[in-house]
Amino acid sequence: MGYFYAILNYLKTEKARRDMADYIRAAVIIAAVMAMVRIALDLLR
Numbered sequence: 001m002g003y004f005y006a007i008l009n010y011l012k013t014e015k016a017r018r019d020m021a022d023y024i025r026a027a028v029i030i031a032a033v034m035a036m037v038r039i040a041l042d043l044l045r
Contacts (some may be wrong), residue, residue, distance in 0.1 A: 010016050
């Protein structure tokens, strides 16, 4: 349970907000690249 509370306390900090924004940005970039690769492969077939 201590680990759970440590995560909750971390999520309340300003650093966690910046980290989450970075993680979301990275996920969007990864999804966009995957979509572009998929479209490119479909066009080449």
